Amino acid sequence: MINKEVRVRFAPSPTGYLHIGGLRTALYNYLFAKNNKGKFILRIEDTDRNRYVDGALDNLISTLNWAGLTADEGPETGGIFGPYLQSERLDIYKSHIKNLLVNKKAYYCFCTQERLRDLREKQKQEGLQTKYDKHCLSLSQNEIDINLRNNLTYVIRLNIESGKDISFTDLIRGEVVFNTDTIDDQVLIKSDGFPTYHFANVVDDHLMQITHVIRGEEWISSTPKHVLLYDYFNWEKPNFAHLPLLLNPDKSKLSKRQGDVAVEDYRDKGYLKDALLNFIALLGWNAGDDKEFYKMDQLINSFSLERVNKSGAVFNTEKLDWLNAEHLRKLTNEEILNMLKQELINTELVIKNLSDAHLLLIIEAMKERVSFVKEFITSCPYFYSEPTEYDECVIKKKWKEDSPKLLKLFSDGINKIENPSKEDFESTLKNICVEKNIGLGKLIHPLRLALSGVGIGPGIFDLTYILGKEETIKRIDKALEIIIN
């Protein structure tokens, strides 16, 4: 058992989309695996046929791949412990349940849904814990055989001995104890022949040689059932680590009702995968220092389960926006260029075709002023098409009586220069101001307004230079015409 390779799994059920909480569970599993030079396995828990959603599996895998959390083994990659879809492992569960059946660790139950419902209701009314009453445990082998021969529907239940303490050591919470009196005789095999999560996950984790089960806190209550199963099979138990939940603003478990929870929603909103991963990594974990900005490899190097928190964390995206801007600024202009071009293709605005060199100038000028790639378009549309209106507030504040004359002077000055450089724009403007004995702002502000229609943006000489001589002159003329009237 020494130096056993670390093997962890992310085991989602394909119900439509990857939940942000699921992404964090996957991330922690991935980080733990990579930190320990182990394997990250993707296993699909598709044992509930009622919840089958077409296309969910592909969506799940592609979203995981987008995030860069690619599995070392899984339905897509394959591996020697496959198949990795539980719906394809039915024979395996069938053979294992026999083992439990002959040892009386599991038993057939022929109770109808109605009986079960009535039983539950009665227990509830009496204020008792709702629990199966082991009614079918007393069936003789002969009765069972007859029922089976008559094709009565049945489930197979875990036979839990009463009055015993079951404990396990959770890597995050320490020792957790449950008494078997509070645990129900869980259904292991459903009437459709499919296993329940509780049975399949134990069998698979064992067969796939999973060393650490890292999953959400909502599983902590059912862990004793799993522990019991390992004991009944006489299998070595994996380590358990139950992660704190991601919460809604009202502290309930993060859900669709209170905002976007699908990873693809955040991808579509323009969040960088590195920023999203960085953000959710910090929701429940920190290295013990003040570091907040992490790239993937740094996350892998610093991660440890010991430093995962016990309490839930509200999924509040304020900090996510900031992290997105931080990650965006760390990207090279060329990397941003590719994303911007994609964004330009997707945009519905009619815009002129700009060269890569031109786009690179825009990126450089705007990099410090945006948080999202799409803002290279939305926060500075004037780079792509001339303004059609001019901010009234700015006109009121900055447009003075002498503004038209100054702009005209500037326009004429630029017009005389062949291929003006950024410095040419600057010296032209400064010379005018010196000559007229006025502050630079007297010209800069009206000029910005004329060129962009707004009062905010990158440095004025960046703006003029990126727009270029012809466009600058043209826009000054147009502004003069419109604003004066």
Added chain:
RNA sequence: GGCGCGUUCGUCUAGUGGCUUAGGACGCCGCCCUCUCAAGGCGGAGAUCACGGGUUCGAAUCCCGUACGCGCUACCA
């Protein structure tokens, strides 16, 4: 109801008995820089460490109780 888990600024968190008048980050506010907006720098407001008892010379930190929150309580995962 039962069982389990949790509880430090609005939010994410540091803190593992004295270094703490509880530190950082986001957000918010102010100042500086400055052609505007950002970025950056500086500063501010913001937490009686859920509450009550212990233990100890000393507790956010250890123990007990209470409250509150959350999770589970299915032939769903």
